[in-house]
Amino acid sequence: xxxxxxxxxxxxxxxxxxxxxxxxxxxxxxxxxxxxxxxxxxxxxxxxxxxxxxxxxxxxxxxxxxxxxxxxxxxxxxxxxxxxxxxxxxxxxxxxxxxxxxxxxxxxxxxxxxxxxxxxxxxxxxxxxxxxxxxxx
Ligand code: NI
Numbered sequence: 001x002x003x004x005x006x007x008x009x010x011x012x013x014x015x016x017x018x019x020x021x022x023x024x025x026x027x028x029x030x031x032x033x034x035x036x037x038x039x040x041x042x043x044x045x046x047x048x049x050x051x052x053x054x055x056x057x058x059x060x061x062x063x064x065x066x067x068x069x070x071x072x073x074x075x076x077x078x079x080x081x082x083x084x085x086x087x088x089x090x091x092x093x094x095x096x097x098x099x100x101x102x103x104x105x106x107x108x109x110x111x112x113x114x115x116x117x118x119x120x121x122x123x124x125x126x127x128x129x130x131x132x133x134x135x136x137x
Pocket of ligand 1: 049050051055089
């Protein structure tokens with residue numbers, strides 16, 4: 001088990017937002033995604049973000065208002081939201097408490113690679129099952 005302690009990840013400021021990326025944990029190639037926590041102070045918003053990586057975010061504390069330009073969606077603590085590749089987003093904190101979010105993000109090709117690996121495993125398992133059945137008969 002590797003404990004990933006939020007306080008061990010040094011913060012950097014992106015506009016009003018404090019970002020704590022997972023790079024210092026040195027997980028490198030062990031994970032098929034990148035990770036970070038970020039905190040939006042009360043009454044503040046993140047800078048507009050738009051990138052090729054798909055981004056899965058879990059609200060750790062507070063309530064997020066996720067603005068994709070097309071709509072603003074309220075996401076409470078414990079819920080999550082998924083942003084597609086190149087889907088612009090601004091995260092608003094309309095409350096008087098800090099908003100903290102954990103995000104995992106990855107290149108779209110990584111999901112395709114994971115899917116291909118799962119299909120290959122399923123095919124291998126299926127072949128093993130067949131061999132096991134044949135061996136049993
Ligand atoms: Ni983003």
